[in-house]
Amino acid sequence: MRGAIWVRAVLEHARAVPDLPASVIALDGAIEARPYRAIAVVPNAAARFPRARGGEFGLDEGLAVARAVRGAPAEAAILSIVDVPGQAFGRREEAAGLHLSLAAAVEAYIGERRRGRPLFSLIVGRAISGAFLAHGMQGGWLGALRDRGVEVHVMSAPSVARVTRSSDGEVARIATVVPATARDVATFAHFGALDELFDVADPLAPTPQEIERVRAAIGEAHRVGLGTRAPSSRLETPAAATGRALARNVRRRIDEAW
Amino acid sequence: MTPLALRRSYVESTPRERIEALADPATFREILDPFARCSSPYLAEQSIVAQSDDGVVAGRARLDGRDVGALAVDGRFLGGSIGEVGGAKIARVLERARDGAFLLLDTGGIRLQEANLGLLAVAEICDAIVALRERAPVVAVIAGRVGCYGGMSIAASLCSQIIMSPVGRFGLNGPEVVEQEAGIEELDAHDRPAIWQATGGARRVAQGHADVLVEDDLDEIARALRAAFAAAPNRERCSLERLAQRFSEEAPA
Numbered sequence: 001m002r003g004a005i006w007v008r009a010v011l012e013h014a015r016a017v018p019d020l021p022a023s024v025i026a027l028d029g030a031i032e033a034r035p036y037r038a039i040a041v042v043p044n045a046a047a048r049f050p051r052a053r054g055g056e057f058g059l060d061e062g063l064a065v066a067r068a069v070r071g072a073p074a075e076a077a078i079l080s081i082v083d084v085p086g087q088a089f090g091r092r093e094e095a096a097g098l099h100l101s102l103a104a105a106v107e108a109y110i111g112e113r114r115r116g117r118p119l120f121s122l123i124v125g126r127a128i129s130g131a132f133l134a135h136g137m138q139g140g141w142l143g144a145l146r147d148r149g150v151e152v153h154v155m156s157a158p159s160v161a162r163v164t165r166s167s168d169g170e171v172a173r174i175a176t177v178v179p180a181t182a183r184d185v186a187t188f189a190h191f192g193a194l195d196e197l198f199d200v201a202d203p204l205a206p207t208p209q210e211i212e213r214v215r216a217a218i219g220e221a222h223r224v225g226l227g228t229r230a231p232s233s234r235l236e237t238p239a240a241a242t243g244r245a246l247a248r249n250v251r252r253r254i255d256e257a258w
Numbered sequence: 259m260t261p262l263a264l265r266r267s268y269v270e271s272t273p274r275e276r277i278e279a280l281a282d283p284a285t286f287r288e289i290l291d292p293f294a295r296c297s298s299p300y301l302a303e304q305s306i307v308a309q310s311d312d313g314v315v316a317g318r319a320r321l322d323g324r325d326v327g328a329l330a331v332d333g334r335f336l337g338g339s340i341g342e343v344g345g346a347k348i349a350r351v352l353e354r355a356r357d358g359a360f361l362l363l364d365t366g367g368i369r370l371q372e373a374n375l376g377l378l379a380v381a382e383i384c385d386a387i388v389a390l391r392e393r394a395p396v397v398a399v400i401a402g403r404v405g406c407y408g409g410m411s412i413a414a415s416l417c418s419q420i421i422m423s424p425v426g427r428f429g430l431n432g433p434e435v436v437e438q439e440a441g442i443e444e445l446d447a448h449d450r451p452a453i454w455q456a457t458g459g460a461r462r463v464a465q466g467h468a469d470v471l472v473e474d475d476l477d478e479i480a481r482a483l484r485a486a487f488a489a490a491p492n493r494e495r496c497s498l499e500r501l502a503q504r505f506s507e508e509a510p511a
Contacts (some may be wrong), residue, residue, distance in 0.1 A: 048509050051440060059505040063498055070498075089431050089439035095456040096508035097467045097501075099430040103415030104496040110388045110416075129368075129377070130430055133409055137381040154373040154409075162438055164304075164370060178300045180342070180375040193378055230389075231381045232349065247379065250296060250346035257289040258318070258354050 002125035002203055003083035007040035009211050023047055024064035032219035037072040039065060040081040041135060051090030057131040058088035062101030065135055066108040077118040077227055082136040083125030102134035109138035118227020120218050124203060129154045140229035141221040143196040147203050150185040192240025266476040268401045269425055273315040273330035276362050279476040280483050281319035286328055288317040290347060298341050304371050309335045314344035316351045322484050327355030333364030333404035341372035345379025352386035358394035360483060366432060367408015380409035387416045397486045400426035407432045418491035420468040421482050422459030429457045
């Protein structure tokens with residue numbers, strides 16, 4: 001829901017990109033008179049692979065995102081609208097090589113960014129695991145709604161409890177002492193990866209003023225060239241100085257020893 | 259092929275032994291070795307004993323004289339999972355490497371106990387692989403007991419060449435995760451022959467998802483690694499046309 005709502009809301013003068021599966025929406029439009037292509041992965045109850053009907057990244061979704069990214073108009077920046085519950089869990093998917101579908105999307109995003117196409121990502125819902133790696137994490141600029149329905153993690157909450165063989169309560173307790181295991185966007189912001197947080201009264205019905213603030217932030221980020229930054233630049237943000245102090249220390253020590 | 263009695267098994271070797279055996283003799287220089295005491299501070303809180311190298315062996319070595327990054331994930335420690343320290347080691351070595359890098363991947367992917375810090379690191383690793391492969395070979399070896407899964411299966415897919423043995427498995431979600439998320443009717447994680455047949459090295463090479471199939475033999479892998487560095491990179495692995503064809507073969511009738 002959130003993905004479909006926001007992907008249609010953010011661009012001005014938007015028109016749909018044809019020839020994509022129903023689970024991937026792409027629109028060509030504009031923000032502050034600059035061309036953008038916005039892309040979202042959405043649920044599709046009729047998807048040909050049954051394990052990818054709830055908005056998950058399945059075999060077709062990764063390829064379609066890759067195609068939408070690579071096929072964007074020459075001057076357009078890309079805006080990835082992120083509400084992805086995760087990847088498809090299926091026997092067929094694994095046999096076919098689902099990892100390559102996601103890798104195709106990652107390769108498309110990295111390739112376009114390295115050729116100079118600015119990438120912006122807006123997290124409006126769930127940003128889980130491989131699906132977030134394949135759709136959003138390679139953006140040079142990362143924004144998110146400040147909302148309880150926004151979640152960043154590597155696995156769904158019940159699965160974490162099952163895999164670690166602990167209770168939901170224990171998982172919740174650990175999240176308070178190990179922030180990296182928390183799911184809420186405010187905690188994720190401490191790692192310095194988010195450039196902007198947006199307050200919205202109702203994420204399912206953004207107001208014109210709320211959309212205008214998102215457009216203004218992306219427009220400004222575009223003007224100052226943030227869209228082409230590599231992911232490692234997130235280590236240089238003020239929040240990362242504390243939130244990712246250990247990673248920075250490891251990198252510095254490697255540089256000293258190199 | 260080395261006679262069986264003289265063969266040194268990759269599976270039976272430690273990550274450091276593997277790097278030593280594959281690189282030019284006596285050229286591996288480890289950075290942040292176990293004596294650097296660079297381990298994860300997040301595990302004690304979760305009743306897990308940390309490992310002093312965080313399960314990643316990283317450094318610099320020579321390969322046919324090339325000055326390369328050498329990386330090995332230790333599948334014996336927390337399933338070869340990638341946390342903040344190990345992830346930063348891999349990313350930085352890839353960013354610094356001059357003439358390419360090899361990655362010995364025995365990893366279940368991002369470490370659940372350091373979830374979002376691992377996620378951020380893997381995004382950096384993917385970018386670093388693509389940046390490095392534009393100017394030098396980046397070769398992945400998937401030949402350990404764990405295989406290569408999760409976010410690191412995406413990273414491996416971006417490499418110039420992938421070498422696998424029949425023991426190695428390569429996929430996004432491990433069989434236990436699929437069974438748990440989708441039910442035993444979808445996939446029985448105990449059906450080992452079916453899992454290896456579908457996702458093991460022989461199948462992945464036959465599909466064109468990996469490039470070279472080797473035996474569980476360090477000498478053979480060392481030769482394959484040098485050949486992969488000399489070979490042209492595989493730019494077709496993630497080609498949309500190729501994958502669309504492959505995936506349609508799996509579509510339900």
